[in-house]
Amino acid sequence: MHKKNPDTYFLSENNLPFSDFLHFGMSTDCVIFGYKNKSLRVLLIQRGAEPFIDNWAIPGDLVYPNEDLDSSATRILQHLTGLENIYFEQFHTFGTVNRHPVGRVITIGYYSLVRTDNHKPVASTWAKDVKWFDINELPPLGFDHEEIVHKALEHLRKKVRTEPIGFELLPAKFTLLELQGVYEALLNMRFDKPNFRKKILSMDLITPLNEVESNVAHRPAKLFNFDKERYDARKKNEISFEL
């Protein structure tokens, strides 16, 4: 119904026809975080196509004409890691006029958290190589990807202080010291062990299992898992839909 004469829409102060505005490219780029050996890592690909061929970059792709934004991010993640049900979140959109050498391409930044032990990322047609990099030892990146990674990290650090997402970087069963390591890597801080333990347990969101770690040269620690149901239930109750 509205399709008849689109040129009459959006005529703010300029007189360009509507069709002149439909020349944007859209992409999604994903900053994939992992955790291993007490350090925070980012998954990068080595580009197999121009522009920035051979450069390292964060994985991304153009949004399909008939694809939702989150679906696009899911597709990239799925494709690269082979995993489903990955935690991810949109955090910022980057659209400086000349950010892309080919044309006006605006990219939507997502970050995601994955358990690095579960899988091996695989290179594909569009990536010569895929590798985990320590967050403090990143190579030079193509496009404006350094800015994107930096901003992703900023968002992640804020988020992790208010919502229990640290678990997403660990296997389902983890020890409290492992969890502490995640938070220390993420926030670049040190915590006191007994106090960290006390605080985490007092939140009542992780449940002790009847299992302990194995193959360690010392007293094995108890394993826990995150009680997502309880968290979701609690969150639901607190939400007040004021609008």
Add this chain to the structure above:
Amino acid sequence: MHKKNPDTYFLSENNLPFSDFLHFGMSTDCVIFGYKNKSLRVLLIQRGAEPFIDNWAIPGDLVYPNEDLDSSATRILQHLTGLENIYFEQFHTFGTVNRHPVGRVITIGYYSLVRTDNHKPVASTWAKDVKWFDINELPPLGFDHEEIVHKALEHLRKKVRTEPIGFELLPAKFTLLELQGVYEALLNMRFDKPNFRKKILSMDLITPLNEVESNVAHRPAKLFNFDKERYDARKKNEISFEL
């Protein structure tokens, strides 16, 4: 240099030529918050053009082909309020396939905070009317603007807890009780007056002036202003550029 054959770029798993991906429209939409009479308000326009003509909506416009995203938001804000140096921030991008009746238009959501007393918003060619609405008494909105407003409010509420942006809703000189009113409206909570005062002053970010309010039927309160320089300086020192 890279412009010669764009069709070889971004060929992930599909075989569409690059030009097929350049048919997105981009817009920015601004959720403008104000504060008056102890209540939080949103500035809405009544649309003067299709689609959703006559409906209330948040102000927005298509991004110009040669315009940065933030510039686009600035332009809309400037145009509508006549004010410069308005606080604003990008918060989320909305791009569901069918969100826009005319075509695939992706919109970048911004929210901003303005001092409502400083100015009167003016309607223009693209808006029949402009009006402030109480956040709890919004009319039905066109497009997906209800979702956008809701999400903006969510972001604002988080932001206001970690950064001193409440001042942006008040005139340069304000009383502590006025500031308390802003926070109560923003967070939908009540604070104890002496404690709020103590907490705010202990942050050492607002400075007392040698002025008091006038034309009040009781003991006039002291006026304060926000010490932005001190805040910026302090923030600068804390930032550790770890990337």
Add this chain to the structure above:
DNA sequence: TTTCTTAAAGTAAAAAGTACTATAAGTTTT
């Protein structure tokens, strides 16, 4: 059985947050 390493519990001081009371300083009313 001894030694080693880390888990896990406990304790005490400091800081921050909460609830409330009291006083001071203006304006308005009588």
Add this chain to the structure above:
DNA sequence: AAAACTTATAGTACTTTTTACTTTAAGAAA
């Protein structure tokens, strides 16, 4: 001009949370 009233501002006592540190326990390895 004094009294009544309203709100600003200061102060106090109490509770809870955070921080720093000590102690004990449990298992693995030698």
